[in-house]
Amino acid sequence: MNFDAIIESLPMYATGIxxxxxxxxxxxxxxxxxAMPLGIARASGNVWISRPVWMYTYVIRGTPMLVQLFLIYYGVAQFEWVRLSVLWPLLSSAWFCAVLAFTxxxxxxxxxxxxxxxxxxPYGEVEAANSLGMSKLQVLTRxxxxxxVRRALPAYSNEVIMMLHGTALASVVTVMDLTGAAREMNSRTYLPFEAFLTAGACYMLLTFSLVGLFHFAEGRWLQHLAPRKNSSDVRGVVLATAPRI
Amino acid sequence: MNVFLRGLIVAASVVLFGGPAAFANAQAKKVRLGVEGAYPPFSEIDKGGQLKGFDIDIANALCAQMKVECVFVQLAFDGMIPALNSRKIDAVVASMSITDERKKAVEFTDKYYKTPARFVVKQGSTLEATAAGLKGKRVGVQRSTIHDRFVGENFKSADIVRYTKQDEVFLDLASGRVDAAVLDMIAAQVGFLKTPQGKNFHFVGPVYDDPKYFGYGAGIALRKGDNSLREDFNKAIAAIRANGIYKKIQDVYFDFDVYGAAAATAAAAVTNAAAKK
Incomplete structure (x- = not known):
């Protein structure tokens, strides 16, 4: 292990982070x-509203993010009319293309x-609201x-962590992110182990900080669904809160 | 345990643990060469998926001369030296320039060709290849190359954009994402300027071949201490230079002497070639 080379490259990693x-x-x-309007539309009983969203998520979830990024960064730039359009200043930026693909x-x-x-x-809650005479909008917002949103927290924390790891793809379209810093260090020092180990450690640090944040959020907003403490009468729903990393 | 499952486990453990090592021991004469396959005219993939180019032909000729069997391993350029030092390959034949910086990490054979570098910009571009002219301009280079180092140290005010492959630089140069690229003149000429993609582009600024950045020509990189292989390669290079095989190969690709090419000669040759096209 060459620690000097790692220490020398740390400023580059900091910029990358x-x-x-x-x-x-x-x-x-x-x-x-x-995602909020798309998700509401996706859960809608009306197929004319839910189907188009289903199509969108089907296509996006059915293709690798790297392919989507290549399509946006290299694919779209192939067309002359795109390069002449008002959108080109945005699409010519690697950073923007990466953010667009990730978004x-x-x-x-x-x-x-x-x-x-x-x-x-639970449908009973919706029925109760209906019987109280709430409008559809009121049922939705209240x-x-x-x-x-509370129930979605554990699953969403997984998504956030997957996205953190997914951002590593930005380095293939020249963005100098954390992985880009590692590739740069590798190409300067020919020390791939040190270079990518440092990046791995940084990602792990970021991951566990995010996990901590979500644990805090779940403790705050999901208490009503947690198993009851100090009681043998466990009727609450046990939530798998440990994120899949 | 049934036979199939046992077979599967044996196969898996060979692949996982013993595979590459067992292979290398069983066939000691096999030399694994790292090649790029994305750097025309030196190394590229033809329509049938086969490797071709000057590097590939030279490698084949050297292996025939040395009477060893060579296996090509296609790698990204910035992965060559790490792959060499972690023993995934035994030699790099990828137009890699012999530089003092790289010599700290690997050993080199004698050169097998030498060509200079230059800036490429769009025709009509007012960009000047000076520190002031490049301030804030986006300059595309292939990562980990001599050109990457050269721009990084001489034009610190430029915004350097690093790519894994040379053809990615060409794509972004053509689309206007980068204002200029610095690269080998022959690679620029054949891989870009002569293609439809590069028809509105041309060379600007001086021809660069300062050994401090651009080295002493392209050589074959080997692991430190692999002296017998280096001696074999050096003898083979001298032999194909002497027996005319080198000349035969180089004439397929170039109409000037790519071996010695002093910067000025090569530059003139490339410019003449450009005028002809």
């Missing part, structure tokens, strides 16, 4: 904003998570969504 977190944050926020990808997965969580809301 910044880029990785930025990619992650922007695509998660944009993806979530897209479309996470939106599809998150929409399925949201739809699944909405279906998991009963379904608050419950579904």
């Amino acid at each position: 910044g880029t990785t977190l930025q990619l992650l944050a922007v695509s998660l926020v944009a993806g979530l904003l897209l 479309l990808n996470t939106a599809a997965y998150t929409a399925e998570i949201v739809a699944g969580a909405m279906r998991a809301v 009963i379904l969504l608050p419950s579904a």
Whole structure:
């Protein structure tokens, strides 16, 4: 192990972590904003609303994110009219292409998570709300969504961690993220073990920080579904909260 | 345990643990050569999926001369030296320039060719190949190459964009994502300028061949201490130079002497070739 080479490269890794977190944050926020309406539509009883969303998530979840990124970065740039369009300043940026691919990808997965969580809301709660005379919108905003969003937390924490790892793909389209820093160190020092081990350690640190954040969030907003403490009468739902890493 | 399952476990353990090592021992004469396959005209994949190019022909000629069986292993350029040092391959025949920096990590044979480097930009571009002219400009290079180092150390004000493969640089140069590229003149000429993709592009600025960055020509990289293999390669290079096989191969690809090519001669030859096309 060549620790000097690692220490020398640490500033590069720090910049890489910044880029990785930025990619992650922007695509998660944009993806979530897209996923909420998509997920509600996906859970809708009306096939004209749910089918198109199903098509979208089917296509995105059925193809690797790397292929999607290549299509956006290299594929779209092949067409002259794209290069002459007003969108080119955006699409010519590797960073933007990466964020676009990640956003479309996470939106599809998150929409399925949201739809699944909405279906998991006990129907009795919806019936009760109906019998109280709530409108469809009221049922959605007062009963379904608050419950579904809480239930979706454990599954969504997995998605966030998968996305963190997924951002490593940005390095193949020249973005200098954490993996890009490792590749750069590898190409300068010819020490692949040290280079990628350092990147691995950084990713692990980020992963466990995110896991910690979600544990805190679950403790705060999912208490009502946790098994009852200090009691033999365990009637609560046991949630598998450990994220799949 | 049934026979099939046992067979499967044996096969899996051979693949997992003993595979490469057992193979290398059983066939000591096999030399594994790392080649790139994405660097025309030196190394590329033809339509039938076969490797071809100057590097490949030279490698085949050297192996025939040395009377050893060679196996080509296709790798990304930035993975060559790590693969060599972790014994996944035994030699690198990938247009790798002999530089003092690389000599710290690996050993080299004598050179087998030498060509200079230059900037490529779009026709009509006002970009100047100076520190001031490149300030904030996006310059595409292949990662881990001499060109990567050269731009990194001489044009720190430029925004260097690093790619794994040379053809990715060409794609982004053509689409305008990078303002310029620095690369080997022959690779630029054959791989880009002569193709439809590069028809509106041309060379600018001086011809570069400073040994400090560009080394002493392309050689075959070997692991440190692998002296007998290096001696064999050196003798084979000298032999094919002497017996005319080198000349025969180089004439297929180049209409000038790619072995000695002083920067100016090569540059003139490339420019003439460009004028002809």
